[in-house]
Amino acid sequence: xxxxxxxxxxxxxxxxxxxxxxxxxxxxxxxxxxxxxxxxxxxxxxxxxxxxxxxxxxxxxxxxxxxxxxxxxxxxxxxxxxxxxxxxxxxxxxxxxxxxxxxxxxxxxxxxxxxxxxxxxxxxxxxxxxxxxx
Amino acid sequence: xxxxxxxxxxxxxxxxxxxxxxxxxxxxxxxxxxxxxxxxxxxxxxxxxxxxxxxxxxxxxxxxxxxxxxxxxxxxxxxxxxxxxxxxxxxxxxxxxxxxxxxxxxxxxxxxxxxxxxxxxxxxxxxxxxxxxxxxxxxxxxxxxxxxxxxxxxxxxxxxxxxxxxxxxxxxxxxxxxxxxxxxxxxxxxxxxxxxxxxxxxxxxxxxxxxxxxxxxxxxxxxxxxxxxxxxxxxxxxxxxxxxxxxxxxxxxxxxxxxxxxxxxxxxxxxxxxxxxxxxxxxxxxxxxxxxxxxxxxxxxxxxxxxxxxxxxxxxxxxxxxxxxxxxxxxxxx
Numbered sequence: 218x219x220x221x222x223x224x225x226x227x228x229x230x231x232x233x234x235x236x237x238x239x240x241x242x243x244x245x246x247x248x249x250x251x252x253x254x255x256x257x258x259x260x261x262x263x264x265x266x267x268x269x270x271x272x273x274x275x276x277x278x279x280x281x282x283x284x285x286x287x288x289x290x291x292x293x294x295x296x297x298x299x300x301x302x303x304x305x306x307x308x309x310x311x312x313x314x315x316x317x318x319x320x321x322x323x324x325x326x327x328x329x330x331x332x333x334x335x336x337x338x339x340x341x342x343x344x345x346x347x348x349x350x351x
Numbered sequence: 352x353x354x355x356x357x358x359x360x361x362x363x364x365x366x367x368x369x370x371x372x373x374x375x376x377x378x379x380x381x382x383x384x385x386x387x388x389x390x391x392x393x394x395x396x397x398x399x400x401x402x403x404x405x406x407x408x409x410x411x412x413x414x415x416x417x418x419x420x421x422x423x424x425x426x427x428x429x430x431x432x433x434x435x436x437x438x439x440x441x442x443x444x445x446x447x448x449x450x451x452x453x454x455x456x457x458x459x460x461x462x463x464x465x466x467x468x469x470x471x472x473x474x475x476x477x478x479x480x481x482x483x484x485x486x487x488x489x490x491x492x493x494x495x496x497x498x499x500x501x502x503x504x505x506x507x508x509x510x511x512x513x514x515x516x517x518x519x520x521x522x523x524x525x526x527x528x529x530x531x532x533x534x535x536x537x538x539x540x541x542x543x544x545x546x547x548x549x550x551x552x553x554x555x556x557x558x559x560x561x562x563x564x565x566x567x568x569x570x571x572x573x574x575x576x577x578x579x580x581x582x583x584x585x586x587x588x589x590x591x592x593x594x595x596x597x598x599x600x601x602x603x604x605x606x607x608x609x610x611x612x613x614x615x616x617x618x619x620x621x622x623x624x625x626x627x628x629x630x631x632x633x634x635x636x637x638x639x640x641x642x643x644x645x646x647x648x649x650x651x652x653x654x655x656x657x658x659x660x661x662x663x664x665x666x667x668x669x670x671x672x673x674x675x676x677x678x679x680x681x682x683x684x685x
Contacts, residue, residue: 218604218634230467236497237595238362240383240604242630248383248608250362252497258644259593263469265586265647266403273404297461299404302473305514 362598367494387609414476459513603633
């Protein structure tokens, strides 16, 4: 990549002051560094992933609303987690986390365990218990 | 308290932290040099491991290895400590700052509040330097940021004890002994030799062969999993390749910069020629990213686009195979 070809596309990030360093060659072919404000193919890839996450969040919300999933599923997706990551934060096995996705099981969980989930999601116990999918 | 640390922005976090910490200790070394000597160029595809709901692909080796290898080859010692309790971790860091030692940390990206939200995934192998502490904040030099930044004490605790794959466990590290004069030439040779060995490894998921394996998977994904999933996987490849920290083109440009520096140090003109070639390969990766992004943007449904992308990636693999064989031959003489 030549220095004058370093892309300066408008980024789609929430914090626009982010410029990253890339390596590029000058007119004599020597390597130097340059700052790039963004590159379209990369922004598209990132938006694609973000869109995918948002779809997952919406789907989880719908499932909670329909009584098919517990609020844990929604908050897990909201925090870009998967069952494995969530399990390691809460400090229990993955299969237990997956069991807690069932509303019936969720409703019987102790406050102590629910508090661990609430801490992981940075919400109160109340918010977790009384989550209403709207 | 604050140490007199000087922040330099770099492309990649681990090399950046390494070169910044060494420079702080009076050892001038560039980021590409650390990257090359630490055998930072790599490719691995782990089909059975999922990251962000897509197969795991990495253009770099395991976290920590670049710095460790560079340290070993240049003859300086790095002290690494992990902790089981956040309290002990905080105390050790504070003690270091009191003793005027800027300290490298392994942290989770998800809790880094100074990053844009879009960058905050559960990726635990990020690196930064803490160079001071105020009543409310830690002073942070994150090498991928243009300037220094801060984190609250609570946030710092969170990122140091992020959970999941590669959990940092509060890990901190700092050089403890640094030679006045390091022999760069033999370190460079060792670094290059290992990279050639890795990239030409006879393993279907590593190096050039790994690139081929994944290239062949692209049309299969579209056929078996549908276009939506295939596009998501493609986006994941592009993200890993162009993510902040790679310096562009899946680290190929940093490596080219390293080869150029190495050619001057070893007095070998052939390495400079190879550097030019690596730049071209980096450009090919960039072109691949452009074409892949077109596919998932237009949501084109022809079967052919996936085959075209697959062929493009196979062409890169062929080119890299030739490249690393040539590089191996050049470095054999040392």
